[in-house]
Amino acid sequence: MKPQAPVKLKRTREAKGEDTRLALFEAAVQVVGEEGYAGAGIAKIMARANLASGTFYNYFESRQDLFNQLLPALGERLLAHIRGRIDDSVAGIEREKQRIEAYFDFCRKTPGFLRVLNEAEVFAPEAFHKHIRRFQDGYRRSLIRSHSRGEIAGWELEEIDVLVFMLMGLRSYMTMLYQYEYIDPRKSNIESMINIYAKLLKNGLFSK
Structure with a gap:
């Protein structure tokens, strides 16, 4: 032996x-x-x-090789962080709140992430699109599960892909409020932003 x-x-x-x-x-x-x-x-x-x-x-192999791997590696860390913060017993709007709370918690603990993400489209486009597709796929699967459970009312399955990018866009611009304080920080703290986000998803924007 x-x-x-x-x-x-x-x-x-x-x-x-x-x-x-x-x-x-x-x-x-x-x-x-x-x-x-x-x-x-x-x-x-x-x-x-x-x-x-x-x-x-x-x-x-090169600095560019590192850049091409950097955002996808960070994205995997972010997804693992989010998964670890979500309570499997919750569903619907509460699950979505936990997801975005975990996202902002990761941003707080990894301050370089946002600049890595925001500049990647220019400096590491392959990494940027890989990251977006990875999150698109995960979000899509999550919304399809919610749809199958009856948690999303009034939407057809073929509309899910567009909804995914709308929700990702909301999160992106919420991140700008967090990062750059475009409005009074007393009105745009993370907790209040998440509550407004949840209210929008739950109630919609227009009554007619």
């Missing part, structure tokens, strides 16, 4: 390699969040990660 030590050593190296890769992603999120993609040079990212510059090419 072959000794198991080499296998254990290999796994340890793989784990360390993944830790380093995640550290590079985290450093890139911080640097892009502060200086944008244009200012996020390899040297700055490596310095933030406290790693030697040459280490970078063990994990990425």
Whole structure:
């Protein structure tokens, strides 16, 4: 029987390699969040990660390769965060509230995320569209489940895809209020915004 030590050593190296890769992603999120993609040079990212510059090419072919992977990796973290914050026992409008509360909680805990997302369409378009499609698919499946349970009244299944992008658009502009304070912060704090969002979804906008 072959000794198991080499296998254990290999796994340890793989784990360390993944830790380093995640550290590079985290450093890139911080640097892009502060200086944008244009200012996020390899040297700055490596310095933030406290790693030697040459280490970078063990994990990425180029700076653009890192940019192309950055938003999708962040998106997976965001989805995992949202899933972990949703109570499986709730449904309908309460589930939607929990989903958007988790989204803003992630934004608060990951301040570089919004700039990574907002600039990606120009600096990493493949990553941007991959991220949008990933969220479109998840949102679509969620709304179809709600529709099948009778939680969404008055809508046809073929209208779900358009509804998905409308809701994603609402969240995007709510994020601008959170990030840039276009109106008095006392009137646009996260809790009040989420309550207004839920009221809009529940009651609609026009009575006639």
